[in-house]
Each structure stands twice: as C-alpha cells, then as structure tokens.
Amino acid sequence: MYLLVLVHILQSHLSAAQSCPALCACTYGESGAAALRSVQCSDPGISAVPINVPADTVKLRLEKTPITRVHRAAFYNLSELRFLWLTYNSITTVHPSSFVNLKALRELRLEGNLLTSFPWEGLRDMPRLQTLGLHNNRLSSLPAHAALFLPNITYLDLSSNRLTILPVELLDLWFPLQGQQGAPVQRRILGLHDNPWLCDCQISMVISLSISYGSPVVLMDQLLVCRMSPGQLGMLLTQTELSRCTRPSVQPAVTRVISPLGSNVILRCDATGYPTPTLTWIKTSAYTDCCKQDNLTNSDQLPRNLDSFMQQSPRVGVRWSIISLNGLSYKDAGEYRCLARNMAGISEAPIKLRVVGVSRLSRLPKKKSQKTPPKSTSKYRKPNQTPTNVPSVRDNQILQNVTPPSIKKTQAAPNLSPRIVPINKYIKRLKLNLTDAKTSTSVKSSPEPPDNSTTALLSKTLV
Template sequence: MYLLVFYIWQLPVLAVGACPALCSCTFGNMGLAELRLVQCSDPGISAVPVNVPANTTKLRLEKTSITTVPRAAFYNLSELRFLWLTYNSVTSIHPSSFVNLKTLRELRLDGNLLTSFPWEGLRDTPLLQTLGLHNNRLSSLPAHAALFLPNITYLDLSSNRLTILPAELLDLWFPLPGQRSGPLQRRILGLHDNPWLCDCQISMVMSLSMSLGSSVVLMDRMVTCSRSLGQSRVLLTQVEPNRCMRPSVQPAATRVNSPLGSNVILRCDATGYPTPTLTWLKTSAYPDCCQQHESVEELPRDLASFLQESPRVGVRWSIISLNGLTYKDAGEYRCQARNMAGISEALIQLKVVGITRLSRFPKKTPTAQLTSSKYKKPNQTVIKIPLGKDSQTPRSTKTQTAPDLTNKVYPGGEDVQDTK
C-alpha cells in the first residue's frame, strides 16, 4: 500500500525528470500521460534532443545552435502534430527526417539558412497542411515539389531568393476546369520579398489570385520583379511582363494504319509559353469488326508510358511506342498539351490491319497430248487458218472445240484408248 502511494506520488517527478536538458515541458493534470508541449530555446543546444517524451504533441526548437536535422530525428514522436524549428541555424535537412510523423499538421522552418528543402520528405507527413519556409535562402523550386504539396493549404515562401515558379506548381494552384479533382481547395501563399523575374508565370499568379472566386489568396500583394537578375526591382503591377501563350499541338500523322503484330510510334509536337506539358489519353476504341474478340477496356484512360523532351523554351515533343499491336490497341489517341494559359489537343486515329485470307489460285491444267480418242471431254482451243496466197492477213480465225486427249477410265476399271 505504501509502495503504491509512493509510486503515484513520484509520477510527476518522473515526468519532469524525462524532460530534455535545457528544455521546458508542459504537463497536464495527470502527469506524464497528459504531456503536450516541449519547448527548447537555449542557444547551447546544438543538436535535436533524442529524449523528447513520446507523447509530445507540440515540439518547439527555437533560437538554438542546431545546424542539421538528421535522419529519423523525430521517429519516436508518432503523436506529434506541431513541429517548429524556427530561427535556428539549420542548413540541411535529411530527406528522411520526418519519417513516422503520420499525424503532423504544421511544420515551420522560418528564419534558418536553408538553400534547399527535401520536398520528397513530405510523403512521410500525409496530414500536413501548413508549411512555413519564410526567411531562408531558397533560390529555386524544383518541378517535383508539386507532387508533395497537394494537401498544403498554407505555404509561406516569402523572403527567399526565388526567381521562377515552375509550371507544375501553377497547375496545382490554378487547375484548369477540366483538371480539377474533387472540391476546390483554398490556399494561402506567401510569395513576396523574392527577386522574381518579370515573366508570364508570376504575372499570371497575380492576375488569377485577384480574380473573383480565386482558390489562392496572397499574404502580400506587394510582389516585385525585375527584367533580369541583378537589376532593380519594381512592383509587378507597374510592368507588363511577357504574355502567356496557349499551347498549339501538331501530330506527326492524324491517321495511322499498321499491321497486326507490328510496332508503331505516335508523335506530337507542342509550342506555347510557358513550355507546355504533354499527356496522352486513349479516348475510344476503333470500330473494327475483329475487335469483338478482344476484352472490353474502360475508356478514356491515361497512358503513363510515354517519352517527352523540351529542346528549348516554349517547345516540347512527346512520343508513345506501341509494340506488338493487337486489335485492342486500335482506336483514337489524344495528345494533350497544357500550360497555365490553356489546353490544346490533337487526335490520332490508329487502325490495326489484320491478315486477310487469300483465295487459292486455280491449278494449271497440264498440256494436252495430241492423241485422238473417242472418249474425251470437250476442250476449247484456238486453231489458226493458214494465210492465203495474195493476202497478208488470215482469211479467218475461229474457236473450235478440240477433243480432250487424256485417257478415260470406266467404272469397270479398264483404261480404254483409241488405237487407230
């Protein structure tokens, strides 16, 4: 009994003792079971603490000397919802730093020295909605960043060194009407205080964000840009940047007939500004008589196996390779080109030609022997009449029935020939 009372009395003491050094921990009424906040703000902290209590829901590492965030730095904090690493000296973050943070909702890295960010690491935080990268040294945004930001509703990229926004991010923030999946999602973006180039992308962001019913709200509309790097910046609203150009698509061929079992390549070229991206869709099957023997496929469907390249700004081409054609490959293919200025497409009809069965040629009749017989079948041959004495042309020609000079076999089995 006394031991049990002593153990219960010691619970808050043990909880306080579990708090990392140079940090403060906030506990609830039930001690360790209600631990919620851990805050570490001492300049003497140079590494991410490893003994943070497992039931922490909010961790704040602020104004420390931490320079790197190692791999699986918060692996034991599966209940963490808020992670603040603000105003430290962080220069690098391992791509697997956020593994096992399945419940994380908010990640703030403001006021550090980051020149790049591991966007692929966000796949370990499926519930993340807030990402703060204000006041770092980011100079570029990779195109693949858009793959890991579909659920982000608050993104602060202000006060960095960004110059260009990739078209993939613009497609994510301002989807075309035919590209939306699910309800419209509102986003808050911080893009101000960056040395943007006065180009089509940043101009379109500004105009679309100010349109009625826009899905994007800018934290600050005082966005500046410059004609080239190093030049003085002016408000984007005071310049007329390069205009976006709707893509134009040109297929290599609009109709393709290819034999069954052969290989075929479909190609299309697109131009536009910003440089358009290309996708392929099969929209319908070809109404071929022999296709009824093939399994029915669900159409339209996206085609993932294709190649595309951009030899220069504003130009992109793409090919799709179909090997060992079957009747199921026949149909209509659409090459779609899109950028933030619009979408265009080209139609290519592919017909798979089967092998037709040829009729048998008639067998050649062997040359008849010039022997007479009274038991022969009639056969026609042309007999020419000799020329006359005073004429250069034949007197007449006529078709005459000639006897079949082959042997006749009677039912009795005897082979009878004329012996005359």
C-alpha cells in the same frame, strides 16, 4: 491529511522537473479535460536536438539555438507531437527521415534558418500536416516533385527566400484546370513575397488567378517583385508588362494516313504556346472499316497512352513530336490523338490511320458451271466437256455404215446421170437376153447395168 496531499503534489512536480531536458522548460496546460505538455528549449548552450524530451509532449519549441542539423529520427519517440517549432536557429541540413513517426503533427515551422534545400519527401511521414513555414531561408529552387507531397498543406510560407521560378506542377496543384479536379478544391494561403521572381508566365498566372473571383489561393502579399532577367533590378509586377500565357495550338502534319500492310509510318504534330507545351500521344479507337475481327481483341484497352515517341523544342514556345510505327498490322490502325498541354490549357488533334492489304489467304467462292457451251469453235472447248448436240464415237461408226434414204438419194442421182442410156435400148437388150439364155457373152460385153435403184425402175417399166 492536508500534509499528505501537499507532499504528493510536491513529488509530482519534482518528478516532472526531473524528466524535463536540461536547459529546457516544461509546462502543463489545460485543453478541455486533457493535460497538454509543452517543452521550450531556447538556451544558447543547446547544440543538438534533445533526446530526452518527454514522450507525452504535444508542443516542442527549439528556438534561437546554434543547432546546425536535424539528424535521422530526431523526434521518433514523440508520437503525440502536434506542433514543432524549429525557428531562428542555424539549421543548414534536415535529414529526409527526421520526421519519422510524427503521425499527429499538424504544424511544422522552420523560419529563420540557413536552409538551401528542404526534404520534401519527408512530408509523407506527417500525413496530418497542414502548416509548413519556410520563411527567411536560402531556398533557391522548388523541385517539381514537391507537388506530390503538398496536397494537404493549406498554409505554405515561402517568403523571403531566393526563389526565381515556380514549376508547372505546383501551379497545377494550386490552380487545377477546370474539369480535372475530382474533389472540392482546398483553399490555400501562400507566402511568395520577397523573392527575386523572374517576370514570366508562371508568376503572372499566380497573380492573375489569386485576385480572380473564387480563387482557391490567397496570397499573403500581392505586391511581388520580379526581374525581367537575372541581372536587372527588381520591380513590382503591377508596373511591368508580363508575358501572357497562351493556350497550345496543335497542327498535325496530316489528318488521314492510308498505308499498306507491313509498311512503316511516321505520325507528326507541331504545337505552339506559352509556356512551351508538352506533347503526349493517345490511341483512342481502333479502325473498324476493315478486318474488324482483328481489332476487337485490343479495343477494350482503349484509350491507351503511348510511351515510345520523340519530341523536341527548337525554340521557346514551339515543340514538335513524332511517333514511328514499323511493320504495320491491323492492330496499329485506328485514331491517334496528339495532346499539347501547358498551364494555360490543353489542345489536341486527331490523326486517323488506315491499314490496307490482305492479312491472310481466304477461300474464293466457287463459280457456277455453264449448262450450255459458249457459241464458239471446238478449239475453245474444254477437254472433258462434250456438247449435247455432238454425236459420240459409237454414233459416228453407225452413221458411217448406215446411210439414211435421204442421203442415199442425193448421192445416187449424181452418179447415175452420166451412165443413163435410153430406156428403149435397155428394153430391147433385155428381151434378147430372155429369148436366148446362151448369149451370156453378149451380155458381159454390154455396158454394166445400173445399180439397184435403176433395176427397180426398169422392172416397174416392164410390168
């Protein structure tokens, strides 16, 4: 029985030795109840990444070999790999897809190689990665997009490279502005020493913030060496007078603009600060004093970032920006904010735009007609309007044929005055006419008798 167990153990060791890559050493260790496999390859005869590494390997070390490049999907079969050390080789190139399927990787070390660049986008294939070591390479720059793939990295060693500046995006990741971070800030350990840093605001900010109370960043070595210019010798940051960061200051050209409908308007703002701030435009509200019904359609989309604007920096620390609005409508009216931002802070300035004019025709209210005509002559009267105190055409005809007594008396008196003769003379003639009816010729030759009123008056006298 004892012999059978011994044979089984020997067979297991032989099978393990057969599965281990050539020129590599494979060992087992205990981590709790699970057995962990570790593979170490450090023979000078290894010129490429081994392809027959056991699939259950947890830790792989390729050290001190003449390997020059890491090809695509070099570790695809190692889905359980947690530690990958590629230190002190001659690696100059790492393919962006070298780390595909390394979902469980926690630590990646590439110290002591000849890397001039690193595929930062390859970090998205390692979502659990926390440690990244790039010490002692030839990295000369850090791209701004590297900040997109470093949010989970808590240990980053960039020491002993050729770095000169840090992008603002990395500083925003490591030192988020107050009130902008959504979750608790992670503490990070950074290795930035032994690089020829330029003595600018960025590196000065790293030093000042790292030594402040409660800082989320801890530097491995705070004695950083910087140069005032690329041709000068290095000196410690503590011995130099660094440029101090200044928060942006924004000054708009105008604060209120009133422009007619359909016109063209240019809004401008100027900003100063160090580092040179970047400018953005945001429309925060719609104008509601006029034509409110036209603005409610877009008010639910505010605030809104504006993309069509231009900005330029004539010199370091100064930047200006303009936004052009052509063919103004009521939807363009509102409040625009110009935001200036750098690593020291954010400032903004509002500009209110008002659009005046008539966007569409509206029905005017009817005016009430006057009941009484105005006191004026007939030539100012409307053609179809007849005053109530003016007689009609029919009434004028009746008035022409019928004369009231008052008017008759006033008209008869002037006509009779020159024809009235003494009453005694007419009485004498009347008596003569009564006695001699045949003397009608005398009557005809006599003056014409008076009108009816006179006759009536004479008859009354005779009686």
